Amino acid sequence: MKKLIPLILVSTSMSVLLINCKSSKSTTASIDKQVPTEKEVEVYKKINNNITLADLQAGHKIYYSKCNTCHQNFEIVSFSEKKWRHEIDDMSPKAELNAEEKNKLTLYILSYLAANKTQ
Numbered sequence: 001m002k003k004l005i006p007l008i009l010v011s012t013s014m015s016v017l018l019i020n021c022k023s024s025k026s027t028t029a030s031i032d033k034q035v036p037t038e039k040e041v042e043v044y045k046k047i048n049n050n051i052t053l054a055d056l057q058a059g060h061k062i063y064y065s066k067c068n069t070c071h072q073n074f075e076i077v078s079f080s081e082k083k084w085r086h087e088i089d090d091m092s093p094k095a096e097l098n099a100e101e102k103n104k105l106t107l108y109i110l111s112y113l114a115a116n117k118t119q
């Protein structure tokens, strides 16, 4: 009996891991990822001088609360700027964003993309 308990614990945590692996696609990301930092602020300042970290944090919050009700959050670096601008136009009405929310989401997505894309 003593030996059985750790065995059960190991096998339950293994199956939890397996379930997690199955359900996560490579194009999806969780809330602790894609967090904006001063790095994104610096990049975006070249385009929009008034941007603050608080704006990007607000955009991040919108993305992870309003853009994952129908599908999971996508990896930002998976899509081009052109694709994101198109999708944000398409999706903002679906997520019922007001103009300010849409603006903050756009700033967050595009600055994160510019700061983190590899090519």
Ligand code: HEC
Pocket (backbone or CB within 6 Å): 063, 066, 067, 068, 069, 070, 071, 074, 079, 087, 088, 091, 092, 094, 095, 097, 105
């Ligand atoms: C009411 C449901 C709904 C909400 C809310 C929603 N989406 Fe979507 N999204 C969809 C559907 C359905 C598709 C696929 C078909 C299409 O493009 O219309 C999609 C597709 C996408 C795609 C394209 C993925 C690909 O592989 O080409 C992106 C990017 C996207 N959504 C981003 C967002 C963002 C950003 C938000 C928040 C502003 C959002 N979505 C909110 C329903 C939703």
